[in-house]
Amino acid sequence: MKIRTRLTLLFTIIFALITIGGSVVIYITSANYREDQFYDRLEGNAINTARLLIKVNEIDSNLLKIISQNTVALIKQQILIFDNDNQRIYNSNESIRIPVDTALLHKIRRQNQVKYSIGETEIIGMNFTNKQDKYVIVASAFDKYGYNKLRNLQYTLIIVSFTAILITLIAGWLFSRHVLKPIASMISKVSDISASKLHERLPEGNGTDEIALLAITFNKMLARLESAFQMQRNFISYASHELRTPLTVITAQLDVALQKPRDVEYYRKIAESVLEDIQQLSVLSNGFLNLANASLDKSGIRFEILRVDELLWQAREEILKINHHYKINIDYKEFPEQESALQASCNDQLLKVAFSNIMDNACKYSADKEVNIGIDILPKEVKISFKDAGIGIPKKDQEKIFEPFYRANNVKSIKGHGLGLSLTHRIIKLHDGQLEIESAENKGTVITINLPSLA
Incomplete structure (x- = not known):
């Protein structure tokens, strides 16, 4: 069932229940009011008749009947009066027979007043006292006009009620159409958005109601998708370019080597060159793999409690095994008393990759090939700063430095792929940390990482 139909039916059902409930209350209230008014009139007529018969000596039963016949009375009205011995002493209408037995008379004497009905005839019995004598009056009549008014009501x-429910049904259908029109329009526009049209956005209306908030949320999702697709396209483009270059060089070298017989020394140089290119391919492929791992959701990565400084030392050792001429200095500003101040929830492989990338960049782009690392303990944080005296990062490039494959203009001549800082930034974010860069061209760079600790 469509939302429009469901809204219309729900709105109509609620209105119908309210309307029917209100009508029932009105009818019952009117019926009770009619009954009370009729009994009051019947009781008044009965008491007036009894007073004339019992208290006015000049009026006997025959004269009273004549008076009653010439007085405006209720339809089918009959008034019966009984004395102390339950003997009937007056009957205003002999043509009507209302069954009155001794048990009823005793009940009236006990309860003082009894109201009941037989069919549409309503009857009231009551006591009437005159000095020492106690009488019982039984009066009955038919409220023809009251019942006619009730039927008309x-x-x-x-x-x-039926007309109002029908109008509500039609109005609800039209109203739900009006209310859901923006959603229908949104569905139509969303259906037209494909992978090649992720730049399109939904109209956000007034920007305050729920439908506008839905459009805003959807537009944010489209922006994230567009960014992800663009990143994927850039990744494929850059990866293809970066992989093609060493492969082209390898292919060219091998083609030249196979064109004619060469001496052993030539083949050795070719093999060394190819090996160097293959090592570059290995580094590049590892970078792609690490970038893919860092792009995973945090829930898919294994975290454990480890000492951050130990991972720094391990990363340092791995860098120095490959680059013996690098100088990597690690200094504790103040060694903590509790080991937990250096512990954090982390993935050791990813965090070591992040540290290695920063160390390698700091040394590679510095003339002295040196980086100084400081470890500082803060409340609930471990602060790690990497300081070098290298070529620095131009200010115009600092905003894009975390994008994959982006390289600053002043490092184009130095080997690299532009994956290091992008990968490092993602890894630190996965660890709920912060990464900040302060750099000045030809003066050096300071990279600061803050990781939440267990202290």
């Missing part, structure tokens, strides 16, 4: 309520 009933028909009116049924017609009005």
Whole structure:
């Protein structure tokens, strides 16, 4: 069932229940009011008749009947009066027979007043006292006009309720169409958005209601998708370019070597050159793999409690095994008393990759091939700073330095792929940390990492 139909039916059902409930309350209230008014009139007529018969000596039962016949009375009205011995002493209408037995008379004497009905005839019995004598009056009549008004009210309520429900159904259908029109428009526009049209956005309306908030949320999702698709396209483009270059060099060298017989020394040089290119391919492929791992959701990565400084030392050792001429200095500003101040929830492989990238960049782009690392303990944080005296990062490039494959203009002549800082930034974010860069061209760079500790 569509939302429009469901809203219309729900709105109509609620209104119908309210309308029917209100009509029932009105009818019951009116019926009770009619009954009370009729009994009051019947009781008044009965008491007046008893007073004339019992208290006015000049009026006997025959004269009272004549008076009653010439007085405006209720339809089918009959008034019966019984004395102390339950003997009937007056009957205003002999043509009507209302069954009155001794048990009823005793009940009236006990309860003082009894109201009941037989069919549409309503009857009231009451006590009437005159000095020492106790009489019982039983009066009955038919409220023809009252019942006619009730029937008319009933028909009116049924017609009005049915008409109101029908109007509500139509109005609800039109109203739900109006309310859901932005959603229908949104569905139509979303259906037109494909992978090649992720730049398109939904209209956000007034920007405050729920539908506008839905459009805003969807547009944010489209922006993330567009960014992810663009990153994927750039990744494929850059990866293809970076892989093609060493492969082209390898292919060219081998083609030249196979064109004619060469001496052993030539083949050795070719093999060394090819080996160097293959090593570059290995570094590049490892960078791609690490970048893919760092792009995973945090829930898919194994974290454990480790000492951050130990991972720094391990990363240092791995860098120095490959680059013996690098100088990597690690200094504790103040060694903590508790080991937990240096512990953090982390993935050892990813965090070592992040540290290695920063150390390698600092040494590679510095004339003295040196980086100074400081470890500082802060409340609930471990602060690690990497300081070098290298060529620095131009200010215009600092905003894009974390994008994959992006390289600053002043390092184009130095071997690299532009993956290091992008990968490092993602790894630190996965560890709920912060990475900040302060750099000045030809003066050096300071990279600061803050990781949440267990202290």
